[in-house]
Amino acid sequence: MERIADSVYALTQTIETDEGSRAFRPAAVATDRGLVLVDAGLPGQADALGDALDAAGFDWSDVRAILLTHQDGDHAGALASVVDETGAVVFAHETCARYVDGREDPIKGEGDRYPPVPVDVELVGGERFRTDAGPMEVVFTPGHAPGHVSLYFPEERLLVAADALTADEDGLQGPSEHFTIDIDGAAESVRRLAGLEVETVHCYHGGTVAADSDRIAEIADSLGA
Secondary structure, three states: OEEEEOOEEEOOEEEEEOOEEEEEOOEEEEEOOEEEEEOOOOOOOHHHHHHHHHHOOOOHHHEEEEEOOOOOHHHHOOHHHHHHHHOOEEEEEHHHHHHHOOOOOOOOOOOOOOOOOOOOEEEOOOOEEEEOOEEEEEEEOOOOOOOOEEEEEOOOOEEEEEOOOEEEOOEEEOOOOOOOOOHHHHHHHHHHHOOOOOOEEEEOOOEEEEOOHHHHHHHHHHOOO
């Protein structure tokens, strides 16, 4: 468990692959009504997510909502299991919902899909939610996937980028071009993020790094946005 900011936690899951260990980083945000989970993680990893919650001092009964940043299996694969454990309300962007609820298969992968789950609340971007870390704003950041969203906490100057940005040993980087459906759209989304006052960025792939809007603007420039 990593505390990203006041009342915002990274719930890191690590799996072993033929290429070594890989880490995936859903998040949890505390509110006066309970926790909001940001993404649910990989299929079969709900128990690992529960262990991460426990390490942060929470359990399944604290979870009131799950906000999916997009439809990819490493973010939504365990959603059905997590909903079974929690009964939480599911939020996703309106463009993403049809992939999550089974009307259409996810657009990445080889045809296998995770169990579909109804989306209770469809987002459009611009929504603001009250949390213990101050307002949490939904920022529409398509490109990596249709309906991708990031989350911005202005009082903490924190950006939960999901897959709109990545991080490595050299700091904040752009989205993975290999896994990005629309790189031009992703570049425009990075430019949008550069307009936010940011000091810390949490990436689903790469973790939490110190980075400001100037660095995000540099990335947008490098992508041609």
